[in-house]
Amino acid sequence: GDSVTQMEGPVTLSEEAFLTINCTYTATGYPSLFWYVQYPGEGLQLLLKATKADDKGSNKGFEATYRKETTSFHLEKGSVQVSDSAVYFCARGGGSNYKLTFGKGTLLTVNP
Amino acid sequence: EAGVAQSPRYKIIEKRQSVAFWCNPISGHATLYWYQQILGQGPKLLIQFQNNGVVDDSQLPKDRFSAERLKGVDSTLKIQPAKLEDSAVYLCASSLDPRGVNEQFFGPGTRLTVL
Numbered sequence: 213g214d215s216v217t218q219m220e221g222p223v224t225l226s227e228e229a230f231l232t233i234n235c236t237y238t239a240t241g242y243p244s245l246f247w248y249v250q251y252p253g254e255g256l257q258l259l260l261k262a263t264k265a266d267d268k269g270s271n272k273g274f275e276a277t278y279r280k281e282t283t284s285f286h287l288e289k290g291s292v293q294v295s296d297s298a299v300y301f302c303a304r305g306g307g308s309n310y311k312l313t314f315g316k317g318t319l320l321t322v323n324p
Numbered sequence: 325e326a327g328v329a330q331s332p333r334y335k336i337i338e339k340r341q342s343v344a345f346w347c348n349p350i351s352g353h354a355t356l357y358w359y360q361q362i363l364g365q366g367p368k369l370l371i372q373f374q375n376n377g378v379v380d381d382s383q384l385p386k387d388r389f390s391a392e393r394l395k396g397v398d399s400t401l402k403i404q405p406a407k408l409e410d411s412a413v414y415l416c417a418s419s420l421d422p423r424g425v426n427e428q429f430f431g432p433g434t435r436l437t438v439l
Contacts, residue, residue: 216366248430255328255415255430256367301366311357311380312428314366 214238218302218315225292225322233287233318235276235302243306245269245278245285250299250317259287259300292322326350328431330416336437342404345434349397349418355379356393357428358401359415367415373399403436411438 219234237243247259247269260269265280274289285302302315329348337343349356354375359367370389372379375396384391388407393399403410413435417428 253432255432256417257430258427261427303366311369311372312367314368316364316366 214240214243214304214306214313216302216304216313216315218300219318220316222319222321225320227294227322227324228291229322231287231289231292231296231320233300233302233320235285235287235315236283237285237302237304239280239283241306243304245276246303246305246312247274247276247285247287248301248303248314250301252298256301292320294322294324296320297322328416328418328429330414330431330434332434333432334435334437336439337406338439339408340405342402343406343436344400344402345414345416345436347399347401347416347431349399349416350429353418353420353429354396355419355421356399357417357419358391358399359417361413361415361433363412370401406436406438408438411436 215238217236244263246261248256249259250256260271262269262278265278268277276285276287299317299319301317303312305312331346335343356373358370360370361367370384371381371391373393376393389403391401413433415433416431419428
């Protein structure tokens with residue numbers, strides 16, 4: 213079935229460091245791909261999305277490119293801030309009812 | 325614009341008891357989802373409604389879980405009787421469009437602890 217595999221955490225970085233969180237997905241059909249973020253005590257929020265191959269989603273300095281050849285959608289940010297500390301979830305949408313399938317999440321902690 | 329509302333935020337019950345969660349989606353959103361998020365895992369879809377009809381309930385443990393969406397707006401999710409393994413955060417989400425290309429908006433969740 214559909215699945216998403218993302219880099220397991222936790223990830224701990226210093227402020228202004230470069231961030232990469234890896235995500236790969238099963239290639240069934242033509243899924244849309246998403247990154248959601250969950251800040252402490254809050255619900256999930258959409259961070260960025262891409263709907264077709266080679267699309268790049270971007271928001272708040274984060275980027276991810278839909279790579280069909282490697283079935284990947286890695287999240288990157290050039291310079292993280294303390295306020296980026298959160299859990300990040302990669303997800304794919306697709307199938308007959310377009311439901312979202314999530315990865316397990318990656319906890320990011322950014323220290324000052 | 326008001327977001328997805330859920331209540332209660334926290335609930336502690338003993339095993340074999342019953343519990344119900346409520347969700348009010350964003351106004352105008354036809355599609356409503358209930359997810360279960362066990363600690364350390366990503367959300368897992370339990371049931372998806374399109375208006376007041378069920379689109380997908382393939383992962384809903386129907387012997388103990390039930391959900392309804394009367395009038396195609398609010399929804400309730402019930403567990404009866406609860407088991408220890410039901411301890412999780414229950415998330416409600418809604419979207420304008422059932423297709424995965426559009427954003428799902430999530431509520432804050434209900435954290436259930438079964439003792």
